[in-house]
Amino acid sequence: MLASIGGMFSSSANEAIQVQEIVAKASHASYYQGKSGRAKVQMTIEDKQKNQRIKKFTILREDIKNDVDEGQKFYIYFTYPSDERGTSFLVWKHLSKADDRWLYLPGLDLVKPIAASDERSSFVGSDFLYEDVSGRIPSEDQHELVKTTDNFYVVQSTPIDASKVEFSSYKSWIHKQSFLPVKSEFYDKNGKAYRVYEATKVETIASYPTVVESKMTNLVQGSHTLLKYMDVKYDIEFKENIFTEKYVRTPPRAYLK
């Protein structure tokens, strides 16, 4: 009898470990491949009336620690359209506290720290949020494996602090081999899907399965944003410490090409 109780415990504990593991791996696959990375991104925002706006930026990334998925630094540099050229963001992502964010506006020659208490605001007017760019931290949600299909783990994630976010939960379809979430659906407070993320194209680059095209659809507003990642590179050696406020004003051209 004792054994059977123990068995019950271990099986549910196993499952708990399993979902944590899936989620951790998924986060790793999406945001932590290699020690660093770079991509040129073309962003196409299309609204309900089919108006298209195209923006281009280069994104640089460096992890604080090589072996564990912890803090990260991002550098985002806009190249297109020309009147936004030079606009840059610097993000220091922390696991235990709010991120640090800086914004540089060349037209005003202004470097501005931005309070990132709320990461669920729009990324430059697109359907992506800041948090989609830097990655939501797995420990902010409670995860549950709701289904396992031939190809996917379907994980339902519920925020621990619901007051900080606009969704009530989201569901991710995590690919079993690559651990890349190929689809996520966000549900509003009534449980209705209102926002959908899709990885529409995946390629293996430098042995890492990499999302090279993704799409975020806002079902309520009828808009969507398409991201095309080009010229993706991993494990770049950044010679200088370019992820600092100083470099926001003087972009590290060598790495942005």
Next chain:
Amino acid sequence: MNKMTNWAMAHSRLLFSLIGFTVFLVIGLVAIPSLFPTSSSYLHAVKIDTDPENMLSSNEPVRIFHNEMKQKFGLYDMLVVGITNPSNPQGVFTVDVLNNIYDLTQSIQNMQWEEDGKTLGVVGVDVLAPSTVDNIEQEGVGTVRFEWLMDHAPSSEKEAQVIAHKASRIPFLKDTLISGDQKALAIYVPITSKNVSYEVAQKIQEKISTFQGKENYHITGLPVAQDQFGVEMFKQMALSAPLAMLLIFLLMWFFFKNVGLIIAPMIVAMISVILTMGALVISGQTIHIMSSMIPIFIMPIAVLDAVHILSDFFDRYPKTKQCHLTVKEVMRDLNSPMLFTSLTTAAGFLSLAFTPIPPVQVFGIFVASGVLIAWLLTVTMVPAYISLLPQKSLDAFGKKHCEIEEEKSTEHKSWMDKVLTWTGKFSYQKAKGIIIGTFILIGISALGISKIQINDNPVKWFEKSHPIRVSDQVLNDAFAGTYMAYLTLSPKENIQVQFSTSELESFDPKILSQLQNHLSKTLDQKLDLGDMKKLEDYIFERQDSEVDDETWEKWDEAAQSVSKKIQEFQIFKRPDVLHFIERLQEYVLQSGVVGKSNALPDVVKTVHRELFLGKDEAYKIPDTAPAVSQVLVTYQGGHRPQDLWHFVTPSFDQTNLWIQLNSGDNRDMQSLIDAVDEFMKSEQAPLSLSHKWFGLTYINVIWQQKMVKGMMESFGGSFFIVLFMMIFLFRSLWWGLLSMVPLTVSIAFIYGFIGFIGKDYDMPVAVLSSLSLGLAVDYAIHFLARSREIKSKHETWKEALEEVFQEPGRAIVRNVIVIGVGFTPLLFAPLVPYQTVGFFISAILLLAGVASLVILPAMITLGQNYLFRSKLERNKS
């Protein structure tokens, strides 16, 4: 005509069966599709339409533009929920009230339902409330912060005050979301379409009723007013119209004292209304604000002819005691005046079919049909009905009156006869004075008419004490105005750009030739936005497929050059253009009717200020277009990036100013339109801009303009048609002209009166001119026709006049009283347009009656030699 009456009297039972059958058929055709909507697709159910927008046809340019712009700028019709808390010095910024508001906002955002596969209700993402809008402000030293203004309900009074303070610093929110004194708050609720506003308002009301606090909630906005109007319209139709019927019935009973007889005109009116409204529904027309008034217009006109018959029958029957004979005699005398009064009335209304306003056309056509139906029923059913009455029931009819008549004693004459006799004498003796008086009256009226204020306001269709009016008042006092007018600006001519030689030299020659090939145009020519987009797409395509870093760079340079040119199309990023808009905003603010305006410069300035430590001196537009662009990108980093597109198109080639008026009066909107026209003409814009309005407040002005012009034209047209009919009827130009005198005087007087008392010339008032035209001429026709007929039996006009003022005079007076007084219940209607109609119908009938009985005999007296001699001569020859 007599044949028709004779046939009807001979085949009364068949006639009644036919009429009864038709009535039931029509009722059935309306009831079946209305009660069982799915039963047949050929039949039309009752459809109600309370939308004043439909005063204009749906393909009217102003409406097409309105809808295009609404879509382009992502705008919806809006309800406004205003919250005040007079009993607390902090207003609504207390923990309790803000908690309720937070709760209410959440419920409102979720007010959606499915219908026919479409989601209807509130457009949740666009709700403007403290918990749904962003606040940008400083946090710590030099850090800019985006946050929800109220991301959770406050738990302390201090927190509540902070929210008020924060909102007051955001120009977009101050006086829009929170009142200038930081005491009141408004939630703006966009809805999928106007016709859900009543349902949404009900749901909001339901939620509000669960709150315990002392705060007051006011729901307003044009859509609510319009939907509410529809609801009350029904109450009106169900209550006031039958009440009017009852009063007419009682008055007729007072005059004729025979229920059996007076039932006849009542039935005529009822059947006319049923058949007309039935035909309206069956033909697929909607019951609109205008068409809902059809019964009220048909009823007096339908009763009018029958009252003439009854009145004459009442006077003659006791002398002959021969029912059948009397009816025939009465009908013979009345036939042609009745036909002509009906034709002229119908012509008056039918002329409305030529106005450019669809609901008015429908109104005119169906009232005209109703009038003709009523005439047909009157000349057939009424005589048939009377002749069927058993002799016994008529025994007492008119007896008393007759006995009095025989006594010929002045002391025993009824008051009506006394007045009539006196009037007859007076008009004969003081003919000159009356004519002079009439001219003076017309002169004064003309002065009044010149003072007429053309104005309308759908919210003012409700009485002052109505919750909608009260809410409207409270919110427009507290905020900068709840009436939104939108003004769009765009370049007058399509912009074209050209690459300069030095710009072209910056391109890689190989790339340049590829670009020119792709476009099949050299780049030194004038290029439009389409050309540039083509270039942009091509460059991206080529650049993306490029692996060589150096060539990639070159393509990137080309992309930059093209992008720079594309920015020349984005004129609303230009600081000089934004400064121009700023000046325009200041200018409209001085017009006195505008509480506030929100536009692109406000967004730019606010974000710019917060980027520069929130200092007031940084509340300005930056110096370069790229700087503006980057400020706006920063703004779009908030929670509601889509808000920017309410003010400008994503291609920045058209901008939209939200102008808040604190009154929905067309007059005020008109003065704003004039002010902006003036500004655009006198101020030098950096490039030539065209401006265009949209929004419900503006649409109301346009349909009013069409209405006023259309009504005047149709009135002018029908005046002449009626005049020609009169000339034909009397076979005399002078008699024809004479018959137009009472209506001309009545209309001049009524409109002069309207001008003097400062009553706005609005929709019902405009329609009244046609009503008075149709009715006022009736009395004149009866009076003149009978005068001529009686004169032929007498030697002198003086003698004839005495007789005219007996039987025919009584018929006119009875008519005036029955119908004039019968419509007073409309004065107690909850809707102002019905009150207006009620008051003026009564006034017009009274006036037309007096004018016919006083002015006409005076004029005939003065012109008797000419008027009667010419007739005599004509008869001889």
